[in-house]
Amino acid sequence: MTAAVAVDLGKTGCRAVLWSGGQPAHDVHEVPGAPGLAADNGVAAARAAVSAAVLPLLEQEPPQRLATVCVGAAGAAAAPEAARELATLLLDDLPTEEVAVTSDAVTAHAGALGGRTGVVLAIGTGSVAIGIGDDGSYARVDGWGPWLGDEGSGAWIGAAGLRAALRAHDGRGPDTALLAAAVERFGDPDRMPSAVGRDGNPARTAASFAPDVARAAAAGDAVASAIVRDAAAALGEAVLTAARRIGGGDTLPVTVTGGLTGLGEPLLGPLRTALTGSPRPLHLRPPLGDPLDGARLLALDASAPHEAHVARVRRTAPLPTVPTPPVTPAADA
Numbered sequence: 001m002t003a004a005v006a007v008d009l010g011k012t013g014c015r016a017v018l019w020s021g022g023q024p025a026h027d028v029h030e031v032p033g034a035p036g037l038a039a040d041n042g043v044a045a046a047r048a049a050v051s052a053a054v055l056p057l058l059e060q061e062p063p064q065r066l067a068t069v070c071v072g073a074a075g076a077a078a079a080p081e082a083a084r085e086l087a088t089l090l091l092d093d094l095p096t097e098e099v100a101v102t103s104d105a106v107t108a109h110a111g112a113l114g115g116r117t118g119v120v121l122a123i124g125t126g127s128v129a130i131g132i133g134d135d136g137s138y139a140r141v142d143g144w145g146p147w148l149g150d151e152g153s154g155a156w157i158g159a160a161g162l163r164a165a166l167r168a169h170d171g172r173g174p175d176t177a178l179l180a181a182a183v184e185r186f187g188d189p190d191r192m193p194s195a196v197g198r199d200g201n202p203a204r205t206a207a208s209f210a211p212d213v214a215r216a217a218a219a220g221d222a223v224a225s226a227i228v229r230d231a232a233a234a235l236g237e238a239v240l241t242a243a244r245r246i247g248g249g250d251t252l253p254v255t256v257t258g259g260l261t262g263l264g265e266p267l268l269g270p271l272r273t274a275l276t277g278s279p280r281p282l283h284l285r286p287p288l289g290d291p292l293d294g295a296r297l298l299a300l301d302a303s304a305p306h307e308a309h310v311a312r313v314r315r316t317a318p319l320p321t322v323p324t325p326p327v328t329p330a331a332d333a
Helices: 042-060 080-093 104-112 154-170 177-186 189-196 202-207 210-218 222-245 259-263 265-275 291-300
Strands: 002-009 013-020 029-032 065-073 098-103 118-123 127-132 138-142 252-257 282-284 311-314
Touching: 002 042, 002 104, 002 291, 013 042, 013 291, 029 042, 042 065, 042 080, 065 080, 065 104, 065 291, 080 098, 080 311, 098 104, 098 291, 104 118, 104 127, 104 252, 104 291, 118 222, 118 259, 127 222, 138 222, 154 177, 154 189, 154 202, 154 210, 154 222, 154 259, 177 189, 177 210, 177 222, 189 202, 210 222, 210 259, 210 265, 222 252, 222 265, 252 265, 259 265, 265 282
Parallel strands: 002 065, 065 098, 118 252, 252 282
Antiparallel strands: 002 013, 013 029, 098 311, 118 127, 127 138
């Protein structure tokens, strides 16, 4: 039976699932993510993460025919050449007829809106808004990575919280509960910079502090509340910009997806407020699916409106077949 593998490769985690006959054959398998395709050594890190996530699935239940592995990878939009390089390398690593690599924001869009048009705000360690219009127009807003953009993302909120904690520690800034929260999570403030960079993925480490910032905001901490409000304003601006840039005049579907939605009302409440100022009517709706659903959709359907943003590489020679071992006749009794 024909199968496909969907992969959601983020900066925090890499999730993979094997789909066979329309249903997932296994639970999602997750391993640590990679810094992003645009980062130094990003392709090699992404290749290792995807292989670590996918190969155990194939070992548990090898499909008769693996048609496509589709990867939604952080950083692919900013580095399309790296996306194609990753697809080519994965074709060497995995027993599949085809590998498709696109941005994790594109798979998030496809999953959240079922392959249809509208705006999807994908927020996790990073953040990006993707808009696709009825006329085929495309807008990508932000997603520039933790040093140049990703405003309002988990890394952005976490880093702002840590900066506020260190300002309070120095006496340069107001007292805040974020200092005690940062010490509890990372230890001595004097060693905090090295703690954040310890695992080689400082954006992911900073993002791990975002839930602490949201909890402090929910408890009424003024500094944390200001950080979360600023994050919501930045995310709302990204959605409104994407809506303005794509075609059509009717009500536009908008959905928000990604791990940062787990922060709940401290972030989502002010985000909804930020979206009320749109000159174009927006219909905020829950996502139909997640990025893995989107990767599966794009794996199986190359005619979706997202295809122009997918690097798809097919095998030019057939996969080698493994000979079936001969059956030894049972000895006569």
